[in-house]
Amino acid sequence: MQGCDGSVLLNFTSSSGNQTEKVATPNQTVRGFDFIDRLKSLLEAECPGIVSCADIIALAARDSIVLTGGPSWRVPTGRRDGRMSNASEALSQIPAPFDNFTTLQQKFANKSLDLKDLVLLSAAHTIGISHCPSFANRLYNLSGVGxxxxxxxxxxxxxxxxxxxxQNDTTTIIEMDPGSRKTFDLSYYTSLLKRRGLFQSDSALTRNSNTLTYINQLLQGSIGNFYSEFGLAMEKMGRVGVKTGTTGEIRRNCAVVN
Known part of the structure; x- marks a missing residue:
């Protein structure tokens, strides 16, 4: 979590005894590592040592959104890969499903992202799945008294x-946005207004006047405007902590440092 440097792909680093981001709880539903590895192998065969794993992630993220019916956006390249990956950083810096509004706002501000970015980037929850431990406390034991x-x-x-x-069921798959897990659209925001946001961090967006106003504005506007704004937010996030020049490296294998 030192920036957009492909650190989530590492299986181990040079730090003795250090667990990497890949095993951190927030990343345990992340899939597609093998796909990134295949892309890297193809690129290394054609132009060895040129395209970083960090750039591959950024481009693949954009293309996966396009394939689910969402927008495209400009992805500047030239990132270099980090050599460090620490699970504790992922735990402390990635927004958690249990976070309240104040915590979300602070975590985004720490990365120079504002409330508008928070609302827009949360729309990524319109695709994908979760497991029960990420929200089961809302069903059974929110305050510790059942x-x-x-x-x-x-x-x-x-x-x-x-x-x-x-609450400990880690195998059942739950759609983050029921009926829309493979389609990028505005239904995530519609669900929030119906009090059907899956995570506490989702519903928190409706309990702040600024973010609630922006949600309503997105729903009342055009899908084209939403797509454009989402793309700009993704571009902004893609510039967080980028390594260039002589910082970092271009990994030959995305799972290990050179």
Missing amino acids: DRDPTLDSEYADNLRLKCRS
């Missing part, structure tokens, strides 16, 4: 309880 989160729609909560019969 209570349910009152900010969660009751019908939605009942449906989730039928699927997640245990």
